[in-house]
Amino acid sequence: MSRRVTIADVAAAAGVSLMTVSRVVNNNGPVSETTRQRVLEVIAELGYRPSELARGLVTRRTRTLGVVVPDVSNPFFAGILRGVEQVAYAQNHNVFLCNTEESPERELTVLQSLEDKHVDGLILCSSRMEDEQLAKVLEGFDAVVLINRFLHGSRVATVLVDDQAGGRHVVEHLLRGGRRRIGFLDGPLSSQSGRLRKAGHRAALADAGLSYEDVPAIDCAPSVSGGLEGARRLLRQHPDIEALVCYNDLVAVGALQACFSLGRKVPSDVAITGFDDIELAALVHPPLTTCRVPRYEIGLRAARLLMQQIHADDEDVEDLVVQPELIVRASAP
Amino acid sequence: MSRRVTIADVAAAAGVSLMTVSRVVNNNGPVSETTRQRVLEVIAELGYRPSELARGLVTRRTRTLGVVVPDVSNPFFAGILRGVEQVAYAQNHNVFLCNTEESPERELTVLQSLEDKHVDGLILCSSRMEDEQLAKVLEGFDAVVLINRFLHGSRVATVLVDDQAGGRHVVEHLLRGGRRRIGFLDGPLSSQSGRLRKAGHRAALADAGLSYEDVPAIDCAPSVSGGLEGARRLLRQHPDIEALVCYNDLVAVGALQACFSLGRKVPSDVAITGFDDIELAALVHPPLTTCRVPRYEIGLRAARLLMQQIHADDEDVEDLVVQPELIVRASAP
DNA sequence: CTGTTAGCGCATTCAC
């Protein structure tokens, strides 16, 4: 059953015009206190609630946001989404969720559908689209925040994680612990966050007077199995390794398994660090030292940025860099 | 920028009436092939796409679904959501996601907002609302599918997991393996799925000529720490236990940790089983034998049920019971 | 303070 009672019903029942009802509902325009009360009573009695559809058509505001992610079942994006929905809820907005499933074509399609639905704002995570095409599609939106994606030559608000700082933290922590012979499981080269984390590692080593060139390092798939294989190879080639710095927590879990199978004790023989701080990190044995990427907070802040844009008159756009936080656990005390 | 070009622009540019354009866009009504082609050209040229808002106002169809869950960052609900969005996408619909954060008040609020937005259908997971109030709120929707929630005395489509069968599978597996002294970490009493799984355990034991009454069992929080404490107590009280059946995977991970700290080898001394098959289950050491609850598939099927309702004329409503699947891994081979 | 007129962008109903 779609909404029965309309503003006209209320107006009739209260013996006033549509506009008067509209005024009390939206709390604008002058209405005498007595009629306001009467209208409010009728509204309560009839259970009237305005149609956001009709309202949106005329106000050009739908109180609606779009969130586009590669895959909600990835905890990282689920966390972001939860943050976004939290502020949306607090500000009486609803959020459309779209998965791209890593397909640029699907991404384009959902972006268009969101535009057709007249969302007030868009949060786009890890877009896989080409710069030029992306820039063009984004023109269809009044407010946009990009997460984990640059867009050169276009002023769109962006929220990024400071992966480089995170990479630095991890290595500095190990160096403080006296480990100097550090191996790296670097994740895929194609990953921007991977490259940034690597830069952070390098910087920390340089500060300690170590050169990254001499250091055992290997690229691997960003998964448990990638970490398992990578760690095995690295530990065989360099038996003197005292610590393994991993691209992310999954890789670190693989490294953990590799150490176990090779009879290397963690952390006494080999310390291990991950990145992201997914649930898993605290639950494996030993629990992982890692660098927390605050996904929920990223969602919160991106959404606040977006709402700000929506309500602002100017075209100014703010960027944001979120700092990851070192979490020390037993795998690298 | 909101949509610039409207149907009127197209009509003018093509030298036809609005209706003709509408007809070719919606592919209904008769249009001569020549004008259809011309209109299509203009549409492509101008980049016209109809406003779903305006369209929805008159057709009373918004091509929009609502999904309400306690918390998207829970992998179970994220998986469902992904399934729902998959079929929604395939059928040109968008989905609103709402978190209730376990609050019945917030649940009511988001349900109303969804109704105000005129969603065509609603998928509601693990509703915490009272039967009566829930029934009343659901009247505001044309199509509804409930997941993980009964609603007595009201015919709403429901998708449930056969937790009882799952509970049975797990115990039967252990019995087949020759373990007869089985302990149970049952999760909270308040959980319906917990009670059902328990019933399944009992049935399997009964079939094997064992009584559930003699069996070591304990309620615990559905978390790693709950499992850890529970398992410790149970193993101390009943040192002869050969297997631990856990309410879910988190509890099982806790039990794993308890065994480790007590020096009990898994699975040789004690076999352990979980439930759900979250990511974690395969990644701990040893990997968990568990019962997979197919969350993505649940989402898919719930959404299909919903779309079916949306397009059906009759009021008939279908229910669905999804079977969980035993996954045998090293923790209980 | 209140009501009237108009129109958001589109599809349904009926003429032609």
Add this chain to the structure above:
DNA sequence: GTGAATGCGCTAACAG
């Protein structure tokens, strides 16, 4: 085959 009216439910801009 095509077009002109009409209205979905609501609010903006004026009147009174």
